[in-house]
Amino acid sequence: MTLSSTIDKARSLPDLLRNRDGELTQELVLRPGEFGLGKVPARLQPDATTTVVCGFCSTGCGLNVHLKNGQAINLTPTTSYPVNLGMACPKGWEAITPLHAPDRATTPLLRNAKGELEPVDWDTAMQVFTVRFKAIQDQFGKDSVAWIGTGQICTEEMAFLGALGKFGMGMIHGDGNTRQCMATAVAAYKQSFGFDAPPFTYADFEQSDVIVLVGSNLCIAHPIMWQRVLRNRNHPEIIVVDPRKTETAMAATQHYAIAPKSDLKLLYGLAHILIERGWIKRDYINAHTSGFDDFAAFVKGFTPETVAPECGLSVEQLLHFAETIHRGQRVSFWWTMGVNQGHEATRTAQAIINLALMTGNIGRPGTGANSITGQCNAMGSRLFSNTTNLLGGHDFLNSAHRTKVASLLGINAAVIPDQNSLAYDQIVQGIDDGKIKGLWMIATNASHSWIHQSKFAQTLKKLDFLVVQDMYHTTETAREADLVLPAAAWGEKEGTFINSNDGSVS
Numbered sequence: 001m002t003l004s005s006t007i008d009k010a011r012s013l014p015d016l017l018r019n020r021d022g023e024l025t026q027e028l029v030l031r032p033g034e035f036g037l038g039k040v041p042a043r044l045q046p047d048a049t050t051t052v053v054c055g056f057c058s059t060g061c062g063l064n065v066h067l068k069n070g071q072a073i074n075l076t077p078t079t080s081y082p083v084n085l086g087m088a089c090p091k092g093w094e095a096i097t098p099l100h101a102p103d104r105a106t107t108p109l110l111r112n113a114k115g116e117l118e119p120v121d122w123d124t125a126m127q128v129f130t131v132r133f134k135a136i137q138d139q140f141g142k143d144s145v146a147w148i149g150t151g152q153i154c155t156e157e158m159a160f161l162g163a164l165g166k167f168g169m170g171m172i173h174g175d176g177n178t179r180q181c182m183a184t185a186v187a188a189y190k191q192s193f194g195f196d197a198p199p200f201t202y203a204d205f206e207q208s209d210v211i212v213l214v215g216s217n218l219c220i221a222h223p224i225m226w227q228r229v230l231r232n233r234n235h236p237e238i239i240v241v242d243p244r245k246t247e248t249a250m251a252a253t254q255h256y257a258i259a260p261k262s263d264l265k266l267l268y269g270l271a272h273i274l275i276e277r278g279w280i281k282r283d284y285i286n287a288h289t290s291g292f293d294d295f296a297a298f299v300k301g302f303t304p305e306t307v308a309p310e311c312g313l314s315v316e317q318l319l320h321f322a323e324t325i326h327r328g329q330r331v332s333f334w335w336t337m338g339v340n341q342g343h344e345a346t347r348t349a350q351a352i353i354n355l356a357l358m359t360g361n362i363g364r365p366g367t368g369a370n371s372i373t374g375q376c377n378a379m380g381s382r383l384f385s386n387t388t389n390l391l392g393g394h395d396f397l398n399s400a401h402r403t404k405v406a407s408l409l410g411i412n413a414a415v416i417p418d419q420n421s422l423a424y425d426q427i428v429q430g431i432d433d434g435k436i437k438g439l440w441m442i443a444t445n446a447s448h449s450w451i452h453q454s455k456f457a458q459t460l461k462k463l464d465f466l467v468v469q470d471m472y473h474t475t476e477t478a479r480e481a482d483l484v485l486p487a488a489a490w491g492e493k494e495g496t497f498i499n500s501n502d503g504s505v506s
C-alpha cells in the first residue's frame, strides 16, 4: 500500500464513523437558537421565548420555554435565575410533557340526566356553576359551599381564588392540600416566631459549614437544592437524620439511622448535651428568646444514656453529633416531610428551631431552622389564598386586619369573614355530616390522595354539587364530578413573550 492510498483511506474513515446524511441527521442538526439560547436542534428553532418557574417540586427553578407559533416546543434552564443557576433536574427537563397528555381536559363537562359527563360550552358551564352554588347557599347558608385547593397554582391565582371564594361568593370555608404537608411547619413557625416564614435562602446551602438534614432526602426530592449543597466550598459536615439509608444519607458525612418515631427524643437529647456542656450562646438566648430556663429544665431528663438506646444510637454517636453542631461556625438545620408528616411533628419542628436558637445559628448566612416544602407554591397557598389566614398573613378574627385588607382591596370590610375556615379534614367531615353541600375542588385529586379512599368516595356522594377544576378529566375526583372545568396548565397561560422578529415584548 502506498503512502497516498493510506492517507486516502484515513480521510474516508470519519465517513464510516459519522454519517452526515443518515436517518437521524435532521434530528441532530444544531442551529443558533437566538434569545441567548446558544445552539438548539434545528427542528426546534423557537420564534419566541418566555420564562416560567418549574412547578414540579418546591425548589422553584427558572426555565426558559422555547415557543413556536405560541406553542411550547422545548425548554432550557435559565442560566441567570438565582435558584437553579442554569441547572434543572430530570423532572424540570420534562416540564413540557404533561401539556401534551392525551387525557387533557379541553372542554367543560357536565353530568347529564343519564348520569354521564358530556361536553358543554363555557357559557353553560359558568351558568351551571353560579346557579347551582348560589341555590345551595340560598337554601343551606353561605357556609354550605366550600373549596379545596392546592399548592400547585401560582400566587396570583391563589389570591384571586381566595378573594373570589370568600369576598365574592361569600364562602367561609376553603383550604388547600398544603395543610396536609405544611401544617406542622406553619404551626411551629407561628408559635416560635409569631409568623409563618421559613428564614432561609438557597445561598445558605453554600455557606454553611455544618448542614443538618432531618427527614429529608434532598438528593431525590429537591435535586437542585442538593446541587446547591454540592457547590458548598467549605467542605461541610453533612448530617442526615433518617431511619432509611437514603441517597442523601449515603452521600452524608454522618448518617444517624434512628429508630422510627425517635426524632423528637434525639433532638431533646442533643439540646441536653449542648446545655450541659455550655455549648450554647447565652447572649443570644437572653437577647432574643423567652422561656429558655423552663426548656433547659424540661430537657434535663433527656440524658445521653436514656436517649441513645431509644434512638438506636450509641452515646458516642450522640456526643459526636452534638459536638459537630458545637464546632460549626454556620450550622443550618433543614427538615421536610419526614418531620412534617411524622410523629409529634410540630414539637419535632420546634425542637429543631430550638437547637438553632440556643446555638445562635439563626439570622446569619449559612444558618437557620429551615423547613423545605413539597409543592411548588405551598407558601402562596398558606399566605395568599385566604385559607389558613386572611390575605398576606393577616387574621380573619382581627377587625383591624379586616379593615386594612378591605381598604387595600377597595372592598367593603363586611364581606370579609370574621371567622377562620374549617381545615381540609374538617371540610371533609362537614360533607360527611351534611353541613357542606357544594364543593369546588381545584388542581388536586382528593379521591386519590385523601385517606380512607373508599370512605371518601361515599362522602363525595353526599354532595349536592361537586365541581372539579383540573388539567385532566380522568382524575379519580373528576370522574365523580357534576361539572368538570378544564384548566390551562403553566405553559398555556398568559405571560411575557419575546418576539424573535423585532425583539418586542408582549
Ligand code: SF4
Residues within 6 Å of the ligand: 054, 055, 056, 057, 058, 059, 060, 061, 084, 087, 088, 089, 090, 091, 092, 093, 222, 223, 224, 225
Ligand atoms: S428541582 Fe424541582 S423545581 Fe427544579 S427542575 Fe427539578 S422538579 Fe423542577
